[in-house]
Amino acid sequence: MTKLISLISGLIFGLGLTISGMVNPEKVIGFLNIFREWDPSLMFVMVGAIITFSPLYYIFKRKSRPILAQFFVIPSKKDLDKNLIIGASLFGIGWGLVGLCPGPAISALSFFKTEVFIFVACMFIGFYIANLILTKNN
Amino acid sequence: MTIINFTPLSAFTGGILIGFSVFVFFIFNGRMAGVSNIASNALMQSTDRPDNFLFLFGLILGPIIYSVFSGGVVSNMTNSYVLVVLGGLLVGVGTKIGNGCTSGHGICGISRFSLRSIIATLSFMITGILTVFIFGA
Numbered sequence: 001m002t003k004l005i006s007l008i009s010g011l012i013f014g015l016g017l018t019i020s021g022m023v024n025p026e027k028v029i030g031f032l033n034i035f036r037e038w039d040p041s042l043m044f045v046m047v048g049a050i051i052t053f054s055p056l057y058y059i060f061k062r063k064s065r066p067i068l069a070q071f072f073v074i075p076s077k078k079d080l081d082k083n084l085i086i087g088a089s090l091f092g093i094g095w096g097l098v099g100l101c102p103g104p105a106i107s108a109l110s111f112f113k114t115e116v117f118i119f120v121a122c123m124f125i126g127f128y129i130a131n132l133i134l135t136k137n138n
Numbered sequence: 139m140t141i142i143n144f145t146p147l148s149a150f151t152g153g154i155l156i157g158f159s160v161f162v163f164f165i166f167n168g169r170m171a172g173v174s175n176i177a178s179n180a181l182m183q184s185t186d187r188p189d190n191f192l193f194l195f196g197l198i199l200g201p202i203i204y205s206v207f208s209g210g211v212v213s214n215m216t217n218s219y220v221l222v223v224l225g226g227l228l229v230g231v232g233t234k235i236g237n238g239c240t241s242g243h244g245i246c247g248i249s250r251f252s253l254r255s256i257i258a259t260l261s262f263m264i265t266g267i268l269t270v271f272i273f274g275a
Contacts, residue, residue, distance in 0.1 A: 001166075002166065002186075002189050003188055003189055004192075005162065005163065005166040005167050006163070006167065006188075006192040006193040006196070007192040007193070007195060008196065009159045009162045009163035009166075009167075009171060009196065010159075010192065010195060010196020010197045010200075011159075011199050011200055012155055012156075012158060012159035012196075013155070013156055013159035013160070013171060013173075013193075013196065013197055013200065013241075014196055014197040014198065014200015014201060014203075015152075015200045015203065015204055016152040016153065016154070016155030016156035016158075016159060016200075017152065017200060017201075018152070018200050018201045018204040018211055019151055019152035019204065020148060020149045020150075020151070020152020020153060020155075020156070021145060021149060021152070021212075022152065023201055023211060023213050024211075024213045024214060025213065025214065025215035025216070026213075026214040026215065027143065029270055030142065030143055032263075032266045032267050032269070032270040033267075033270050033271075034267055035139060035267075035271050036139065036140075036271075037139075037140050037141075037142045038139050038141055038142070039141070039142055039143040039144055039145075040141065040144060040146075041143070041144055041145045041146060041148075041149035042149060043149075044146045044150040044153060045149045045150070045153040045156065046153060046244055046245065046248075047153060048151070048152065048153020048154045049153040049154070049156040049160065049245045050153075050157065050245060050248055050249050052153070052156075052157025052158055052160075053157040053158075053160045053161050053164075053249045054248075054250075056161045056164075056165075057161070057164065057249050057250060060161075060164070060165050065168070066164070066165055066166060066167060067166045068166045068168075069167050069168035069169075070168075071168060072164070072169075073168055073169050073170065074170065075170065075237075075247070075252070075254075077237075077254060078254065079254075080253065080257055083235050083236065083237075084236050084237065084257065084258055084261075085257065085258070085261050086235060086236070087231075087232045087234070087235030087237065087258075088232065088236040088238075088243065088259070088261035088265075089232070089236075089261045089262065089264075089265045090228050090231055090232030090235065090236070090265075091228065091229055091232025091233045091236055091239060092232070092261060092262030092264065092265030092267075092268075092269065093228050093232070093265050093266070093269045094224070094226065094227070094228025094230075094232060095229060095240075095266045095269075096265065096266040096267070096268070096270045097221050097225040097228070097269055097273065098215060098216060098221055098222060098225030099216075100215070100225065100229070101173075101174075101229065101233075101239050101240040101241075102173040102239045102240075102241070103173035103197060103239070105226075105229070106173065106177065106194050106197045106198060107197045107200050107201050108201070108213060108215075109198050110198045110199070110200075110201045110202045111213055113213075113215075115215055115216070115217060115219070116215070118219065118222050118226065119222050119223075119225060119226040119229075120226065121226065122222070122223050122225075122226025122230060123177070123226045123229050124177070124178075124181055124230060125226075125230060126226065126227045126228065126229060126231040126232075127174075127177070127178035127181055127182065127230045127231075127233075127234045128181070128230075129227075129230070129231055130231040130232075130234030130235045131234060133231075134234070134235065
């Protein structure tokens with residue numbers, strides 16, 4: 001059953017990315033282009049998602065367990081380490097160069113464009129490289 | 139600064155769908171729908187691998203199903219392979235080291251008022267904006 005939910009969640013997420021325009025890198029770059037011609041739309045994507053999820057999260061996290069799993073998996077880290085800031089900053093540079101972040105990049109595979117396939121392949125190579133660095137340092 | 143191509147209604151509607159999807163994944167499967175984590179775990183961890191791949195498959199189906207009902211999806215991106223390779227590597231390395239992306243930090247984390255996620259989101263917004271400012275749109 002969790003598999004069906006995963007598929008359905010991914011599908012709704014993908015529809016949301018499509019309707020909002022996040023799967024269009026040109027629009028994402030327009031959002032980041034605040035100093036010239038700015039398209040503020042994507043702020044509404046974040047706001048829409050947060051005001052939907054946040055109250056539901058606080059109402060339902062008090063339940064002892066999720067419907068189909070043993071327990072809720074909620075990130076417990078609290079400290080602001082340098083990996084967080086370095087990692088997020090590097091991600092932002094890549095995001096600004098192409099206009100794709102992980103979710104929309106995966107959704108954009110549906111367009112069968114060589115550029116998207118290369119981007120996603122490099123993103124996975126990036127996960128792998130970073131994992132090597134992280135395990136070496138720990 | 140001038141405002142162009144502003145589509146608040148479709149952006150907001152899409153955002154609500156994304157938030158709802160994150161909720162469904164949370165209340166049923168007990169997990170946070172951070173796409174970079176789901177994608178890297180699908181690659182590198184055997185735990186929940188079928189679930190992770192099915193979530194990613196759902197993401198791919200999204201635009202396909204949307205275009206069946208609407209007639210098409212606009213998506214324009216750079217054709218510079220140098221940018222595509224560099225961007226993909228930076229997004230992969232950065233989200234893995236920083237433990238999350240636009241969805242994991244920007245949506246799931248901020249919804250929980252996580253200070254880590256707020257700082258991460260500010261960081262990638264700032265470097266994203268600076269990158270577009272320097273390299274042009």
